[in-house]
Amino acid sequence: MLIFSISALLCLVISSIFGFVEMSVQGQERQVSLLDTSSRLAQNNDWILATISLLVLIVIPSMFAALLAYLAFSLKMRWANLRSIKLLNAIAFIGFWNMCEIYFLGILVSMVKIASLANVSFGIAFYAYAFFIVFLFAAYMHFDRYQLSLLIKKNISERQHKVASHELA
Numbered sequence: 001m002l003i004f005s006i007s008a009l010l011c012l013v014i015s016s017i018f019g020f021v022e023m024s025v026q027g028q029e030r031q032v033s034l035l036d037t038s039s040r041l042a043q044n045n046d047w048i049l050a051t052i053s054l055l056v057l058i059v060i061p062s063m064f065a066a067l068l069a070y071l072a073f074s075l076k077m078r079w080a081n082l083r084s085i086k087l088l089n090a091i092a093f094i095g096f097w098n099m100c101e102i103y104f105l106g107i108l109v110s111m112v113k114i115a116s117l118a119n120v121s122f123g124i125a126f127y128a129y130a131f132f133i134v135f136l137f138a139a140y141m142h143f144d145r146y147q148l149s150l151l152i153k154k155n156i157s158e159r160q161h162k163v164a165s166h167e168l169a
Helices: 002-017 034-043 047-076 082-097 100-114 124-141 145-168
Strands: 019-025 028-033 119-122
Touching: 002 034, 002 047, 002 124, 019 100, 019 124, 028 034, 034 047, 047 082, 047 100, 047 124, 047 145, 082 145, 100 119, 100 124
Parallel strands: none
Antiparallel strands: 019 028, 019 119
16 A cells, blocks of 8 residues: 555656646647646636646545555554544545546546547656556555554554553563
């Protein structure tokens, strides 16, 4: 879960920096990045859509991947505590609202329809976002709330036992 979520975060950073899609129609070329989606909506005074797209495309998926990475890292380092149970519930809630794969499918369908009207080429960010979705899905497949809560509770009891044995000595 740790490796997949870190890989997903790296792919999201790459997809935010580089060009996502490039279209050329009658000699005019346009390149769109992932961040351009929200900024262009905001320039057109569509603040609600700009905010929703920013949340759905970048904020929620990055928060989801970062929290998965933090939880996996804290379990690996045996730092898990009672707050980790709350984090587990927060990850499950955020995972419900993560819709990056739906956006990606929408882009694919749109590009198929636009391909007959314009020359469409995908940039590095498109492939990075595809890998981001795959890595995030792989990380989420290792997210089992029940098993992770048992592991957290075991970690807490081991820490309490270690503290108690140090106090007795």
